[in-house]
Amino acid sequence: MSDNEYAYDDSMLEDEETALEMAALDSDSMMVEPKKEFINHKTALSALLEEISQKELQWNHRCDITSLTPIVLEKADNDLDRELKFYQQGLDAVLRGKQELVKSGIPFERPVDYFAEMVKSDSHMARIRQKLLDQQQGIQNAEEAKKQRELRKYGKKIQQEKIKEREDQKKASLDKITTIKKRLRSGDLGDADDFEIDIDSDDDRKSKTGYGNKTKAKGGKPMPNKRRQVKNEKFGFGGKKRGMKNNTADSAADMSGFNAGRNKSSSFSGSTNKFKVQRPGKAKRQRTR
Template identity: 65%
Template sequence: MSDDEHTYEESLMGEEEETALEIAALQSKDLLPQPKKEFAYHREALSALRGEISQGKLSWIQRCDITSTTPVVVDKAEDDLDRELKFYQQGIEAVILAKQKIQKAGAPFSRPDDYFAEMVKSDTHMAKIRQRLLSQQKGIQNSEEAKKQRELRKYGKQIQQEKLKEREDRKKAALDKIATIKKRLRSGDMGDNDGFEIDVDSEDDAHTQSASGKRGKDNRHVPGKKRQLKNDKFGFGGKKRGMKRNTAESTDDMSTFNVKRNKSAGFGGSSKKSKVTRPGKARRQRGR
């Protein structure tokens, strides 16, 4: 075992011994009888001291002491609000009495209009306090606004759910009424249809018409505007077989015939073969 380890163990043993001694001393102190405190109240000595420091010979304007006419009586000393209220009332009474005595003595006590008094705290400190108060007030306002927004969102969501439920109820009622009328039509009961006119056989056609277009006068399907625009741009599908086959009309139509492109010896052109202007392979490779 090294010297450092011996030193560490000795320090631990020393601390434990000191702790044990302190505990023993505290226990013995608690067990020992404590001396009783004696309180002395010497009325004559206190009265003599009061007479020495009394300023009764001076005028009141030099002493400026006020004694309340009503003693402070607090029912519960722990009630901070009641206790502070009694002190406040006592202070108001003292101010009224002091004002009357100052006026009686003829001494000025009102501050002049041009009086300049330096504040105890600096303007920088007061600006910080004002900024802190404004920040707290703004935080309270933001909290109230956020609370209002949460309430409005809850209310709006509730209204939205009620609207969706009402819409679903209307849709369900309409579907039930349609199903009832279909049953009447199939059974041959052509009584009152509650103002509904429905073509049962063309239910799927009606769905197709609402989705992709409508029917013309000759009961032929007419594509909607969106479908028509796509047909004009990309084509409209349909029959593709035999689309390039000639007909009598296309054979007689010579509007697209190009004389120069179709010029040959049989049509008054030259019978000489044109010279080949394409360069040879080696020349083409050198030009690459």
Template identity: 35%
Template sequence: MVKTKKLKRALSPEQDEEFDSGDSDAELQELFSKGLLKPGLNVPADALPQKKQYANNIVGLELKLQEIQQNYPWIERLDLVTGYAPLAPEMALQLEEEAERNELHADGNSQLDEFKRESLFHRQAQAAVIEGISRLKSLGVPTKRPDDFFAEMAKTDEHMQKIRAMLVKRQASKERIEKVRKIREQRKISKKVQAENRLKKQNEKKSMLDEVKKFRKGIRKDLDFLDDKKQRSVQSKNNKTPNRSQLKRKHKDSKFGFGGKKRGLKRNTKESTADLEGGSRRPPQAQKNKMQNKRPGKQRRQQMKSKKKR
């Protein structure tokens, strides 16, 4: 130690600083080896939290308040400082029950007084309304809206007419698009039906030609395929619901015929002769009366005239 002291005295100031830094490093290494130096203990002074200094400039705040303060009448401000309105009996009873419940479950929690705080807010607002209404009435300010009062709309009538025209136009465009869509679907369906009918006719024609070829070649001896075609056409016609004119035509055809042979249509046949229940079902008296009222023949009328002349 003596030698180091002598060396320190003999060294220059710069060399002395280097020696001190080396000595401090050696001391740090010695502390670290002993376990006395732990991470987080060495913090620079700049990183330490500094105490915040609050500026309470009372003079400046008062000057700024005088600068922005505006002395408007009370009717423009409508500010009130009031107490609490009288408590209703049912509310008082409810508050007492709530207080008893809080005493039983009290554990220093301020949330149990939530209902009490809300009731105080309500009473304070109620007191402000009562005092404000009375003050407005004393100033002659109406507090109720007249029955014939209509508030002015935020938007003008011209603007609303534009909106209405736009909505009508949009609705018309939607209807037009829907109509076009339906027409397209109908066209697709009609085209599909036409294609199916065309294909069906082609298949029927092809099958008919095949049957005719078979008949010509002698493979087929009968012409039943022609009758089948007629039956199919008749069935398709019968499946259709007849209208009024068709029913009328059918009745006339059954009564008067529809062309062809008419001779002997009212003659008896094997079936009509065997049908004992057929024929007229009128009583004989009616037929007798009919025969009595029948006009006499020409010869009989001439005889009657000659008798009268005599």
């Protein structure tokens, strides 16, 4: 077979494939999906409902309730509104069912003396209750700890602000003092108001912070509190305590308090006291009291 014959066969195959593709496109464009028909067969549905309704039975055996109020929704896509309507419809059905049970004389509430054996034992339920109480207490403790952490953070922040304020005030006072020294050296005193430095004294700080006793003695010094006064009366007013009763050179040389008659002792003189008075006995001393 020659090369021309091979070329002819390839061109024929390409033409046939193109024709088949065009035919397939035409057939797809001509195919139309059948339209779905929604038919409400009311007669058939009513017959089926009548068949399964079983109206010959009493209501307590059927327990069917048909809502008298249809559900009306503004937007069917609103899930919250739709669920609320279903809830209202179910609540209305429960109330109507209760009325039917009362009318039929059927009890539906648990009697006061009702007794039934529980699935779980009392000890098991007590453990469950204790576990729930522990969980609740843990939650409360965690909240309280969180609150305390927040309070500590707030207190620390206030403390840092106070410390920064004191440092700024101290720095400003030192700057003023440096400025005053420079002016004094140069002889330029300037205005007298520039020499005013806002420095709180100890009494001012105590009055601001609430510390210290504001009662003052005659000398102007603050009086100590009652506890300090009692300790001062009992133990003294401070100062050196050790070695206060030791002799010194002056005290050893001082003979003003020496009395020969009082300090005379028979053990040193070598003589005995002939007129020594005997001490009365215990019974005699008690009678004389």
